[in-house]
Amino acid sequence: MSDVLLSLKGLTKAYPGVVANDQVSFDIGVGEVHALLGENGAGKSTLVKMIYGLVKPDSGEMVLNGTPYAPAEPRAARADGIAMVFQHFSLFDALNVAENIALGMENPPPMRDLAARIRAVSETYGLPLDPYRTVGGLSAGERQRVEIIRCLLQDPKLLIMDEPTSVLTPQEVEILFETLRKLKSEGTSILYISHKLEEIRALCDHATILRLGKNVGECVPRDTSARDMAEMMVGTALKTPERSGRALGPVALSIKGLSVAAPSAFGTALKDVTLTVHQGEILGIGGVAGNGQDELLSVLSGEVLCAPGEVLLHGEAIGHLNPIRRRKLGVLAAPEERLGHAAAPDMSLTENALLTGSVREGLAQGGMINWGATRRFAQQVIEAFDVRTPGTENAARSLSGGNLQKFVIGREVLQDPDVLVVNQPTWGVDAAAAAAIRQALLDLAAKGAAVICISQDLDELMEISDNFAALNEGRLSAPRSAEGLSVDEIGLMMGGAHGMEVAHV
């Protein structure tokens, strides 16, 4: 571990109006798993893009194995033994696994040989994969395997992984870690980007923390608590959401044995879903993305209609009511996709506030819009949820993802719902803002509202929910009390490891 593989010295990259990286320096040792930590917008992505040759630094230098290293393009970086697994997979849906892998290689062997090598590598590292399957039909976990195998086939010296576990079940994460540990034992260095601190503590030897583009500290994750690391990332003491003891009221909303066909070819059918949520309760629903989350939200919000009696609100049938009529009754929803589903990208925040708020806030009466009241409502959301924007007349698209998320959630919370359904409420939101959103959900429940929180962030669900259920292929598990639930149990509720096996170390 004394040998340094890659050394970064004073890397700086500025974009118009923002310095993404400011004099960042650190070393990555041979056979070291190095974590790169930071909030959204801290400059992690820009930094790895410079290492991978996608972005050229304005100043500063890199030294790889003692020689200056300045990749002009990813091809050059790959030739020097740097491989990268992207956060958003850079795969081609219409092509098969082997073709996808061939595209990431400099001199791919003929298809048949390549397929054999893919099989060999995938077995060695416990990542089973059929080279001839079309990527479009693979699950998120399997797609990640494609990316990893694509990297491994080039015998990389440094493997960069950008948020690799966000799409995996806990069991899949454990298997991925086994693979990474095996790689490390073979002398491969890994640069691991994540904001999941417990994972970093379990896996990484060393961590560098970025804040606003600057290197603000290094630590050994094993000897540092997650809280300390989080505070280094944020720069201030972190407030954990307060969960006040609250009594559950009568049943607010219930679904019994509901089955809904998949709305599209790539959708998931809901199968025999039974769900009950009480007043004052937060029901957490976990599960790997694409297992029916969007469909469940549509059924609850009224985007997808069903027979009247299949969805009950305080015992009354509302299954046949459309979203506007449900809003009137107090059932509000904030879907996952911010641009285009939760908000209209090119409309201003005021207009977006009107779109969901008009019914309950009385913003449009007799068909005429009360712009003054609408603007005040938008302003109220912006202030209450610390949305960073110049004003209410800015387009939703112009906000960063995290800021828009705060607006979208705040808009629903402030409408005083009886039942609130949120999907991925803190997706892409930095730690401090995420804590604020969770606190808002807890406060809402404390006031007697029923909250259904669909999320892929298990820590979040454990933090706020009273009861926990998991979606797996459109089926909802029986809810269990969130208190004392172990990660293993959650993993099994989420459907286990989806056919993965542990690496043959």
Added chain:
Amino acid sequence: MDLSAINPVQLIAFLMVAATPVLLAAIGELVVEKSGVLNLGVEGMMITGAIAGFAATVESGSPAVGFVAAAFAGALLSCLFVVLTQFALANQVASGLALTLFGLGLSALMGQTYVGVKPPATGKVDIPVLSDLPVVGPILFNHDLMVYFGIALVAATWAVLKYTRAGLILRAVGENHDAAHALGYKVVRIRILAILFGGACAGLGGAYISLIRVPQWTEGMTAGVGWIALALVVFASWKPWRALLGAYLFGGVTVVQLNLQAAGVAIPVEYLAMSPYLITIVVLVILSADKSSAPAALGRIFHASR
């Protein structure tokens, strides 16, 4: 009405000739669309190729020179599309429509002095023994070089797309340009090459109409063949051999309806004239019902946001 005047052997031989322009244009556009670019300017590039090829042949006396000039002219016009869509990042649909309108106007201007001129005839490939065979001879072995070139181009396109690395990269760029860019492929450069290839093919198709199919120059003589080529690519599900099938179907119905007109069938000429367009599209719609396999990035503007 005298249907006996229709000779089936001649019919099939004519069919291949009638199909060649649309086939050439379609295979070019297929490559363009596989790279993720939608160029609706095929008609404009064809007619420009038609007049450029015609003029070059008349001036030089050699059809070979004419075809080369036509390919060059088609590619040159597609450069305009390249500048608009790949550098100025303009909307591809609007740019393509503009290209068609521009090409129609430009060709009319260029062709003013060539109306009524007769071009030198293009020679046929005469394979001594084979072309004398009964039935098979006239159908398969007695055509001009461009007919064979068209078929060879289909085969070559199919093989390149399916078996070579260049083809794989082209498909990848058309499927997900961001991912291709992330892997370090030159998205814009690959697309430019594809667009130029498409322009050259459309130019050849146009010249085939003005030099062989009709041989003469009239304004707007491509008469919507470029649009049929565009439809063909979509309904052929971006598969080269299916595009060939569609082109032959179009050519076949065209030849049959011309023969029926000549034979004096009691169907109004207008209905007969529209039949090739109608039948080709209906058949291909039915064929393409299995699954749509459009390149996922088709028509989307790529910008390497750094």
